[in-house]
Amino acid sequence: MRLEEAEALLKGKKPGQQNxxxxxxxxxxxxxxxxxxxxxxxxxxxxxxSETVSQSLDKSRVQVIRTxxxxxxxQEENTNLKKVTRLQAEKLNLNxxxxxxxxxxxxxxxxxxxxxxxxxxxxxxxQRRLEKLATTDSLTRFFNxxxxxxxxxxxxxxxxxxxxxxxxxxxxIDFFKMINDKYGHKVGDDALRLFSKVxxxxxxxxxxxxxxxxEEFLFIFxxxxxxxxxxxLDVFRCSLKETSQDELSNEIKLTFSAGLMAISTSQxxxxxxxxxxxxxxxxxxxxxxxxxxxxxx
Numbered sequence: 001m002r003l004e005e006a007e008a009l010l011k012g013k014k015p016g017q018q019n020x021x022x023x024x025x026x027x028x029x030x031x032x033x034x035x036x037x038x039x040x041x042x043x044x045x046x047x048x049x050s051e052t053v054s055q056s057l058d059k060s061r062v063q064v065i066r067t068x069x070x071x072x073x074x075q076e077e078n079t080n081l082k083k084v085t086r087l088q089a090e091k092l093n094l095n096x097x098x099x100x101x102x103x104x105x106x107x108x109x110x111x112x113x114x115x116x117x118x119x120x121x122x123x124x125x126x127q128r129r130l131e132k133l134a135t136t137d138s139l140t141r142f143f144n145x146x147x148x149x150x151x152x153x154x155x156x157x158x159x160x161x162x163x164x165x166x167x168x169x170x171x172x173i174d175f176f177k178m179i180n181d182k183y184g185h186k187v188g189d190d191a192l193r194l195f196s197k198v199x200x201x202x203x204x205x206x207x208x209x210x211x212x213x214x215e216e217f218l219f220i221f222x223x224x225x226x227x228x229x230x231x232x233l234d235v236f237r238c239s240l241k242e243t244s245q246d247e248l249s250n251e252i253k254l255t256f257s258a259g260l261m262a263i264s265t266s267q268x269x270x271x272x273x274x275x276x277x278x279x280x281x282x283x284x285x286x287x288x289x290x291x292x293x294x295x296x297x
Contacts, residue, residue, distance in 0.1 A: 137211040139189060140196035148210025148218050153269050155208075155220055165264040167221040167229040170276035174255045174288045176215035183249070191244070191254055198243050202236045218276075226262040226293065233258055233291045257283035261294035 135147035143151065155166055173195060180188040192215065199209055199219075208220040221229040237255055244254030259279025263272065279294035286292065 140192055140211050141200075142196055142217065143208065143210035145210065145212050148208070148212065148220075149269055151208050151210070152218070152220060152272060155222065156263065156266060156269065156272070159263065159266055164223060165225075165262050167224060167226050167260060167262050168272055168276055169219045169221065169229065169233060169258045169260040169291070170212075170273070170280045171217040171219060171233075171256045171258045172280055172284070173215040174257055174284075179252065183252070187248065187252075191248060191252070194244060194247055194254065195240060195256075198240045199236060202239060203232065207232075218273075226260065230260060230291055230293065233260065237289065237291075255289040257288045258291040259283060259294060260291050 135143055137144045142148075152168065159166070173191065176188065176191070179191055195217075196209070196211075203209065203219070206222045206224055208222065210218050210220075212218050219233075221232075224232070241253050241255055244252050248254065257280060259276040259282070261272070261275050261279060275294045279292045283290050283292040
């Protein structure tokens with residue numbers, strides 16, 4: 001019965017420890033018999049089965065070792081992957097921080113540039129305002145005496161370069177002292193303002209207008225002939241007379257006398273002022289309210 005049990009275990013089973021035990025059992029049973037042939041066959045079968053089981057176990061051990069090694073490799077790869085992922089995350093975080101710093105720095109530089117530009121523009125406006133205050137008569141908004149003489153000197157120096165003559169007129173408001181004495185200095189200031197207002201409305205940009213002091217003015221006519229300058233002064237005189245009656249008083253007929261000269265050769269500023277002043281004096285002596293042209297003897 002034990003032999004039949006062992007034979008049953010050996011049939012249809014994959015070689016394993018249980019088969020090996022069944023083969024050992026059959027070998028033990030055969031050793032008690034007197035059949036040598038059966039004993040030898042049982043021994044061969046046991047030895048073959050032992051080798052098969054041993055090889056199977058060896059393969060299993062190799063497979064287990066290989067599996068364990070692969071698992072170690074996978075775990076190591078996962079560890080390395082985690083490290084790489086962590087490094088990439090840290091790198092991304094650093095890039096974000098760097099981009100944020102760059103953005104903040106760029107914003108600060110932009111704000112600084114805007115601030116510097118605004119300060120520069122403000123400084124330029126301030127400088128222009130100071131220059132205007134330093135070169136402009138506050139009452140008439142004409143050029144003041146210093147700037148007027150500077151412009152006249154530049155015009156004379158550029159005479160040869162410009163290639164054309166220019167004219168200069170010295171103007172003096174008639175009976176201005178009487179207006180101050182009779183109507184007060186406020187009306188006198190209003191008369192000066194009106195004089196400058198009508199002059200700016202009448203003359204073009206080619207005429208530079210400056211106040212020498214008091215009620216005396218100097219006009220520089222650039223690219224305008226002597227004849228045109230004379231006609232322009234006469235029209236200005238008529239317009240000033242009519243406007244003064246409307247805006248100042250019906251009793252005030254604001255007029256001016258003028259000395260006019262053409263400049264075609266280089267000469268000093270002092271010489272020009274003296275010559276135009278001579279012509280202005282002649283206009284006053286001959287009845288005022290007119291323009292006299294200076295004639296060089």
